Amino acid sequence: MQKITVAKGDGIGPEIMDATLKIIIAAGAQIEIEEIEVGEQVYLAGNTAGIARESWDVIRRNKVFLKAPITTPQGGGYKSLNVTTRKFLGLYSNVRPCMSLHPFVKTKHPQMDIVIVRENEEDLYAGIEHQQTDEVVQCLKLISRPGCEKIVRYAFEYARQYKRKKVTCFTKDNIMKQTDGLFHKVFDEIAVEYPEIENEHWIIDIGAAKMADTPEVFDVLVMPNLYGDVLSDVAAQIAGSVGLAGSANIGSECAMFEAIHGSAPRRAGQNLANPSGLLQGAIMMLNHIGQTEVAEKVQNAWLKTIEDGTHTYDIYKEGTSKLKVGTSEFADAVIANLGQKPTVLKPVTYAKTTLKLPEYKRKAPSKKELVGVDVFVHHPTTDPNEVAALLLQLEMENKVILSMITNRGIKVWPDGFEETFCTDHWRCRFKPVQGKQLAKDAIAHLLLNAHKLGIDTIKTENLYEFNGIPAFSLGQGQ
Numbered sequence: 001m002q003k004i005t006v007a008k009g010d011g012i013g014p015e016i017m018d019a020t021l022k023i024i025i026a027a028g029a030q031i032e033i034e035e036i037e038v039g040e041q042v043y044l045a046g047n048t049a050g051i052a053r054e055s056w057d058v059i060r061r062n063k064v065f066l067k068a069p070i071t072t073p074q075g076g077g078y079k080s081l082n083v084t085t086r087k088f089l090g091l092y093s094n095v096r097p098c099m100s101l102h103p104f105v106k107t108k109h110p111q112m113d114i115v116i117v118r119e120n121e122e123d124l125y126a127g128i129e130h131q132q133t134d135e136v137v138q139c140l141k142l143i144s145r146p147g148c149e150k151i152v153r154y155a156f157e158y159a160r161q162y163k164r165k166k167v168t169c170f171t172k173d174n175i176m177k178q179t180d181g182l183f184h185k186v187f188d189e190i191a192v193e194y195p196e197i198e199n200e201h202w203i204i205d206i207g208a209a210k211m212a213d214t215p216e217v218f219d220v221l222v223m224p225n226l227y228g229d230v231l232s233d234v235a236a237q238i239a240g241s242v243g244l245a246g247s248a249n250i251g252s253e254c255a256m257f258e259a260i261h262g263s264a265p266r267r268a269g270q271n272l273a274n275p276s277g278l279l280q281g282a283i284m285m286l287n288h289i290g291q292t293e294v295a296e297k298v299q300n301a302w303l304k305t306i307e308d309g310t311h312t313y314d315i316y317k318e319g320t321s322k323l324k325v326g327t328s329e330f331a332d333a334v335i336a337n338l339g340q341k342p343t344v345l346k347p348v349t350y351a352k353t354t355l356k357l358p359e360y361k362r363k364a365p366s367k368k369e370l371v372g373v374d375v376f377v378h379h380p381t382t383d384p385n386e387v388a389a390l391l392l393q394l395e396m397e398n399k400v401i402l403s404m405i406t407n408r409g410i411k412v413w414p415d416g417f418e419e420t421f422c423t424d425h426w427r428c429r430f431k432p433v434q435g436k437q438l439a440k441d442a443i444a445h446l447l448l449n450a451h452k453l454g455i456d457t458i459k460t461e462n463l464y465e466f467n468g469i470p471a472f473s474l475g476q477g478q
């Protein structure tokens with residue numbers, strides 16, 4: 001018996017949760033339910049997180065959380081419970097299978113059967129943003145080696161577990177050589193540990209276009225957070241079935257399972273909603289807790305029900321569908337099909353083992369050398385020469401050389417183009433005069449002198465070499 005935490009959520013949440021639980025219990029799921037309240041009522045009671053402290057204790061104790069969609073009230077100050085849950089509980093992996101159910105559910109891609117594995121904790125979603133000048137704001141894109149290793153390994157282990165043939169990585173490392181470059185590098189390192197699984201890398205733009213056009217050439221896809229957020233919605237939509245997709249959020253301790261859609265408040269309380277998305281989440285949960293036979297039984301009965309043409313309003317189509325049903329009737333139809341298999345759609349068989357991932361092991365530290373510094377300056381001019389003249393005054397006293405100025409990444413000094421548009425945000429790169437190492441205190445002196453000269457420095461970034469390899473981007477055009 002596995003104890004699980006259940007939140008029935010808002011809008012259509014309670015109806016689809018009741019239907020889902022009824023189905024999996026009828027199929028023989030060995031679960032003990034502990035219910036908590038999250039969402040709208042909790043928010044409106046003044047808790048901006050949408051969840052009470054005691055509920056966190058329940059989730060952490062049970063480790064497995066089945067969550068119906070919630071309504072986030074309009075207006076400022078309410079924090080997304082999904083984002084908080086993922087980050088608090090270290091749910092680093094978001095898994096979203098997107099499969100078409102042709103010819104029973106309308107889709108342009110009858111052969112589509114992909115799984116998007118999205119990194120869930122870092123990238124631009126670290127949420128570290130600052131306004132730095134009148135004209136420029138920034139968002140830090142953080143990519144870590146443990147983050148990459150965990151998600152890439154998860155994708156390959158998932159492929160192995162579910163007998164998938166290929167893992168494809170999407171990044172934009174032709175532009176972001178450090179961040180996306182690390183993701184791609186780790187992908188290549190880990191791929192060799194899985195020789196039986198094909199692997200490939202696509203630049204995200206053309207990869208996304210290919211996925212939207214010919215999704216059947218892909219199998220498992222792994223990618224950083226932002227790309228995964230966007231493309232997993234695209235994938236669910238083009239499979240023809242946003243209302244049919246579930247998702248799993250997996251961490252090394254805890255896991256959360258849900259539908260991908262929201263609380264559809266206008267459909268609430270009318271026995272109309274399709275419970276399939278949450279049921280798909282519940283099936284992933286059953287696999288996660290090792291109740292694979294029950295998962296298999298439910299999935300096959302669900303496929304059979306779709307194939308029978310027993311459809312809720314959202315997928316009902318004259319000609320293809322046979323019977324329009326409500327939420328609870330749909331659940332009853334799936335229950336009546338338990339033990340049966342689909343004949344047109346492919347029945348599933350799940351491996352009788354659960355997915356186990358090794359602990360992340362930190363590597364020995366590299367030799368790290370400080371070889372320069374980028375000083376970011378706020379200056380209202382649009383003329384790079386004016387900024388250069390000001391900053392060149394810092395050279396002699398500090399034993400550093402101003403080697404380059406860029407504006408939004410493009411080199412504008414020396415030898416910039418007059419045509420280049422400049423904002424008030426300047427990156428000024430200093431290198432040491434002698435040798436290639438820079439003393440840390442030289443940066444402090446540089447900033448102090450800049451302050452004395454009235455230069456508005458907004459931040460610095462140290463330039464390092466790791467094991468002798470420069471680990472920073474050049475100026476564009478440098």
Ligand code: NAD
Pocket residue numbers: 012016068069070071072073082243258259260261262263264265266267272273274275276277314
């Ligand atoms: P939504 O997914 O709730 O609804 C979009 C459309 O799809 C609506 O027309 C709706 O009727 C339909 N739909 C969704 N699920 C359905 C189902 N199971 N059966 C039949 N039709 C279904 O998106 P929205 O309207 O943008 O958001 C409504 C609320 O849900 C908002 O408060 C939003 O913040 C919240 N939301 C919650 C989650 C979550 O908890 N995971 C995710 C997304 C949105």
